[in-house]
Amino acid sequence: MEGILFIATVLLVGWFVTAPVRGRQRGLADDADVIALRADRDAKLRELRDAELDFATGKLTREDYELLDGTLRSEAAQLLRRLDTKEGQTA
C-alpha cells in the first residue's frame, strides 16, 4: 500500500515538474531596463505622494515643499520619458 502510494506520488510529481520542459517553452520574457525603470517610477511617485502628505500635515513649509515637489516632478517626468522610450523600443 505504501509502495503504491509512493509510486503514485513520484509519477504525479514527475509529471507536474517536467510539464514545462515537455511543452518546450523557450526564452526569457523580461526586459531588465524596463522593469528597473518601472520600479524607479513607482518609487518616485510614492516619494511625491509622501511629500504631499508631509506638506498637508505641516511637516514641510510651503517653500520646502515647492522646492522638493519641483525636483521630484522633474525627476519623475524624466523617468517617464525614459520609460516611454524603452517601452517603445521593446514593443
Add this chain to the structure above:
Amino acid sequence: MASFGRACLALGLTLAAFGALASVYGARRGRSDWIAAGRRSVYALAMVLTAAFAVLEAAFIRTDLSYKVVAGHSSTTTPLFYRMAAPWSSQEGSLLLWVWLLSIWSSLALLGTRRRLAAVAPYATAVLLGFAAFFAALDLFLANPFAIQSPAPAEGAGLEPLLQHASMMIHPPMLYSGYTLFTIPFAFAIGALITGRLDAEWIRSIRRFALLAWLCLGVGILLGARWSWTELGWGGYWAWDPVENAALMPWLTGTAFIHSVMIQEKRGMLRVWNVSLILGTGILAILGTFLVRSGILQSIHAFGGSTLGKPFLVFIGLLLVASVALVSARLPELRSRARLESLVSRESVFLLNNFALLALCFVIFWGTFFPLISEAATGSKSSVGPPWFDRYTVPLAIVLVLLSGLGPLMTWRRASLANARRNVLWPLAAAAFGVLVIELLSAAGQKPLALALFGAAVFVAAAVVQEFARGASARRTAAGVSWPVALIGLVRRNRRRYGGYLVHLGVAVMLVGVAASSTFQHIRDVRLTPGQTAQIGGYDIRYLRPSSSVEPGKVSIGAVVDIAKAGRHVVTLRPTRSYYPTLDPTLGAVSRYFNGNAETQVGLRAGVTRDIWGAISPDLQPLQPMISQADRDFGNASPRLLGLLVSAIAARYQAAPPAALFRVIVSPLVEWIWIGGTIGALGALIAMWPARALALVRIRRSVALRSPRPVPQA
C-alpha cells in the same frame, strides 16, 4: 506509513537538487521551460514535505510508539493538544518543520514573483532549493524522524514538561517561519548579485516577505519570553540565553534592513549596505538554527550532544564566503546614484538607527559567543551574564527609542531647521513633562537610565500621536469627513507609513515594560510553613495551606497563598510543582513518579500596573523514607495500585507539610511588554497589507500630463 514519510523526504531532497540545477541551467541558457521546471520543483517540494510532515504529525496524534521519535518525546498520557505540538520538541521533527516551512514560504514567494524578476528569480530558486536540500539531507541522513523500532515500547518517555505550555504550539513555528522567511530576501539578494540586476525591483518584490519574517520572528521571540515568564519558574522573561540571543540578532539586522531599504527604494542609495545587511540577516538566521541544533553553547533550548554542528558550520562558512565574494565582485555596480542631501532628513535618522541596531547586534554577538572566544584565547571557557549585556544594551536601546520617535517627524531629503524644530517641539515638551511627572510620582529618579528610557518612550508616543492627529486633521479638512473616518482613511491610504508608526509606538511601550519590570521589581525567596507570612514590595504573603493532586502521568504538589496589602486581600495564588514519571529502570516503581522531570506552574496575578508572580519548590525530602519503603514493598505492583500509593504519598504531604521554598516577585508594568508587542504586530500587519495599485494613479497622471499640482490631500 513511516517508509512513505521517509520516501517523501528522499523525494524532497531529489526535487531540491533537480530544481536547483534546472533553475541555474534555465537561467544560463535562457530556457524558460527549465526555469519553470525549477519553480515547479519548489511547489512539488512543498507538496511532498506536507505529506511527510502529515505522516509524522499523525504518528504523534496516534501515539505510535514504534516511531523512535514519538517514543522519545510523547507518551500515552500526553494530552492531545501537546501531542500535536510534540513533533517540533524533537531534533528530527523540528528540522522537518524547518524545511517544510521553508518550502511553503518559498512557494509563496516564487508564486508572487512568477511574472517578475525573470532573471533574478531562477537563481533565487536555486538558493532556496539549496537551503531545502541541506536541511532535507540533515533530516534524512543524520536525524531521521521516521526511524522505527521493533518491538514498540509499551510506553513513551513523554513530552518534556517545560514544553507543555500553550505557547509551544505557536512559538517554534513562528520562530522557524521568521528564520525561513529571511532566507527569501537572502536568496533574491544572491540572485540580484549574480545577475547584476541591482535596481530597486528585487527589493520591492521581497519587501513584504522581509516584513513578514520580521513579524514572525518578533512574535516568536515574544511568545518565548511569555513562556519563560509564565512557565519556567525562575521569574524572568529574558535571560540573555544564547538561543534567545540567536533569534534576536537576525531580528535586529532585519529591522535595520527594513528601514534602510526604504532609502534605496526612494533614493537609490545604500545598495552595498542593504545587500550586505540582508545577506548578514540570512546567515544569522541559519546561525540561530545552528546554535539550537549543535548544542555548542549551554542553553536551556539547545538539543545537546548533537552531531549536526559540523555540517552547519560548513554550510554557514559556505554562505559567508559566497556572500562576501559576490558583494566584492559587484562593488562597482553597487555604488550609490545619490548622496545624502542633509543631516536634517529622515535618511540620516534611518542611518543612525542602522548604526545603533548593528552596534546592538554586535554587542549581543560578542556576549553570546564570548565562551567560545575566551576558550580560543585563553583555553578556559567563561561567559558573560545579564549585567554585562545590560551595560551596553540599555544605552543603545535608549538611543534607538529616541530615533524611533525622531524618524516619523523628519521629512525625506531635507527639511529646514526651523520646521524640524517645530515638528519636535510638542513631543519634546511632552517627554519633559512626562519625565517630571514620573520623577515626582515614582522612585524612577534614582535610576537615571530607566528615567531616560521612560522619557524617550513618551517622546515616541507624543510624536506618533502628533503624526496621526495632523494627518487625520488634514484629511478631515480635505475630504470633509468625521475624525474617525478621516483616521481610517488616512491609515488605509498610507499603510506603510502609519503601520510603521504603530510599530514604533509598540516597541516603545514594550521597552517601557522591560525597563520598569527589570529596574523596579521586588523579588524574594522565602521558606514558609503553613500559616507563616512574609513581606515583599509592600505585600504580605501568607502560606495558607498545601495542595496536591494526582492525574494520569502527573503528580502535583503546591500551595495556596494569600496576597494582601495593608490588611486587604489582593489575590489568592496557587503555585504548583508537577512531577512526571520517568522510565529510568534504575529507580524504584514509586520513585519514578517523584524523580523524573518536573515543571513549575506559576501562580500569577497579571495586571496593567503590576504582576504578582509566585512559584514553589516543595521539599520532598521528608517523604523519601515513605517512597523508598513503597519501592521495596510494591516493586511489581499494578499501575492501578501504584496510582493509589502515589495518591497516598501526596495526601501524606498535604497532611503534614514541611516548609516549602517560595519565590515571589512583584514586577511593575510587565503586561506592557505583551501589550506593546501586540501594538507592534498590528502595525506590522497594517504596513505589509497590500495597498491598492490605483493609489498612485492620480500622481502618475498629474506628472505625465504636466497638469497643475493637485491640492495635497492626506
